[in-house]
Amino acid sequence: MPRKRLTREESRDQTRERLLEAGAAVIAKKGLAGSSVEDIAAHAGYTRGAFYSNFGSKNDLFIDLLKRDHADIQESMQQILDAGLSKKDLQTRLAEFYVQAYCGETSFALWAEARVCSLRDPKFRARLNALMLEKRDTIGHFIELFCKAMDKQLNVPGRDLAFGMMALVDGVRFFNVCMPKELPEENAKDVLHTVFAALFFD
Amino acid sequence: MPRKRLTREESRDQTRERLLEAGAAVIAKKGLAGSSVEDIAAHAGYTRGAFYSNFGSKNDLFIDLLKRDHADIQESMQQILDAGLSKKDLQTRLAEFYVQAYCGETSFALWAEARVCSLRDPKFRARLNALMLEKRDTIGHFIELFCKAMDKQLNVPGRDLAFGMMALVDGVRFFNVCMPKELPEENAKDVLHTVFAALFFD
DNA sequence: GCACTCTAATACATGATTGTATTTGAATTC
DNA sequence: GAATTCAAATACAATCATGTATTAGAGTGC
Numbered sequence: 001m002p003r004k005r006l007t008r009e010e011s012r013d014q015t016r017e018r019l020l021e022a023g024a025a026v027i028a029k030k031g032l033a034g035s036s037v038e039d040i041a042a043h044a045g046y047t048r049g050a051f052y053s054n055f056g057s058k059n060d061l062f063i064d065l066l067k068r069d070h071a072d073i074q075e076s077m078q079q080i081l082d083a084g085l086s087k088k089d090l091q092t093r094l095a096e097f098y099v100q101a102y103c104g105e106t107s108f109a110l111w112a113e114a115r116v117c118s119l120r121d122p123k124f125r126a127r128l129n130a131l132m133l134e135k136r137d138t139i140g141h142f143i144e145l146f147c148k149a150m151d152k153q154l155n156v157p158g159r160d161l162a163f164g165m166m167a168l169v170d171g172v173r174f175f176n177v178c179m180p181k182e183l184p185e186e187n188a189k190d191v192l193h194t195v196f197a198a199l200f201f202d
Numbered sequence: 203m204p205r206k207r208l209t210r211e212e213s214r215d216q217t218r219e220r221l222l223e224a225g226a227a228v229i230a231k232k233g234l235a236g237s238s239v240e241d242i243a244a245h246a247g248y249t250r251g252a253f254y255s256n257f258g259s260k261n262d263l264f265i266d267l268l269k270r271d272h273a274d275i276q277e278s279m280q281q282i283l284d285a286g287l288s289k290k291d292l293q294t295r296l297a298e299f300y301v302q303a304y305c306g307e308t309s310f311a312l313w314a315e316a317r318v319c320s321l322r323d324p325k326f327r328a329r330l331n332a333l334m335l336e337k338r339d340t341i342g343h344f345i346e347l348f349c350k351a352m353d354k355q356l357n358v359p360g361r362d363l364a365f366g367m368m369a370l371v372d373g374v375r376f377f378n379v380c381m382p383k384e385l386p387e388e389n390a391k392d393v394l395h396t397v398f399a400a401l402f403f404d
Numbered sequence: 405g406c407a408c409t410c411t412a413a414t415a416c417a418t419g420a421t422t423g424t425a426t427t428t429g430a431a432t433t434c
Numbered sequence: 435g436a437a438t439t440c441a442a443a444t445a446c447a448a449t450c451a452t453g454t455a456t457t458a459g460a461g462t463g464c
Binding site for chain 3: 006008011038
């Protein structure tokens with residue numbers, strides 16, 4: 001195996017990458033406060049030195065992590081939005097929201113963790129809110145578009161309702177993850193579908 | 203001030219009580235992992251000795267805390283349920299769900315924290331799920347009752363929809379707490395009302 | 405009042421985590 | 435290829451947390 005001899009920058013990026021990946025795994029498993037810098041570095045195959053050479057603090061790495069994941073989510077939402085808008089397809093697309101949200105298990109845990117951090121630390125909250133609001137806007141925009149297409153009048157601004165839909169999707173996913181026996185995937189989808197239908201189709 | 207000379211049991215209960223109260227405050231502010239046993243004890247005006255004499259571990263205290271709060275919530279929900287069931291009142295009562303939920307700020311933070319703990323620790327999850335399911339049953343039962351009273355047919359079992367409503371209320375409250383400027387109390391209520399109306403009245 | 409019991413404080417041994425300061429060694433530059 | 439520069443390892447000093455084991459002192463029962 002002719003392992004390529006890495007340039008300095010490549011090497012640095014690689015470590016950074018690995019640290020982020022390890023951070024995601026470790027933080028998802030033990031929570032932010034429960035993960036030591038050493039944990040993360042070791043999990044990535046490095047020492048603390050590498051960590052501090054790449055990130056200012058655990059918080060910084062965590063925010064980076066969230067930003068990345070957020071960008072991914074935003075992008076896949078945009079893709080759905082941009083794709084096409086035939087009334088028929090829209091309904092299908094709507095259902096995809098749930099599946100779309102948090103493809104991975106770690107992603108979900110990360111955002112749950114972010115929630116509580118946000119609840120406690122105003123500085124963190126400010127940084128997270130920015131991301132949440134971006135998401136809210138995307139979804140809100142989608143809702144308005146959707147309602148216009150369906151000739152459905154709502155008595156709440158789409159931006160506000162977007163919060164509700166985010167809450168719903170997140171929360172239902174949470175129950176689904178924590179007690180898959182009591183709320184299996186299928187039922188979770190049904191619940192969402194029922195609410196969506198009641199809101200947008202009846 | 204004739205401070206009553208306390209009996210041994212009274213004294214013990216008092217410490218326990220104070221420790222719980224302190225635990226709520228500290229854990230709400232710093233999270234479970236972020237709070238040291240000493241933090242909690244000191245905040246209550248005691249030392250670690252008092253803590254370990256009253257609780258086996260931080261986790262134990264936390265669960266106790268949640269159980270208490272849960273009992274309170276269950277009780278006030280039951281009160282609403284038992285009160286009366288005139289169709290007119292029911293709609294008003296429904297709106298109260300939101301206000302009812304988590305009267306205090308700390309209570310809210312505690313449950314958010316519980317969520318992530320539950321996500322990470324299977325043992326904890328088992329204990330928490332028991333509480334959640336009790337709540338689910340109460341709300342589910344309420345929903346079924348309500349639909350019967352309103353002659354509204356739903357294509358999802360009330361127990362499942364209950365998960366959705368819990369998710370919704372929790373999540374919307376979260377946004378309301380984290381960004382009161384973007385989602386003020388009033389709008390939060392409107393969102394919930396819109397969803398409730400769409401589900402149960404149209 | 406005296407022996408007893410239990411609650412909570414204190415002492416202690418141990419281990420974990422942090423951030424910085426310094427060193428090492430591999431890439432880069434000339 | 436020697437000097438340099440930078441990423442990452444290592445060493446280090448300082449805190450802080452944990453849990454147990456022991457002690458002190460306030461209630462209890464005779």
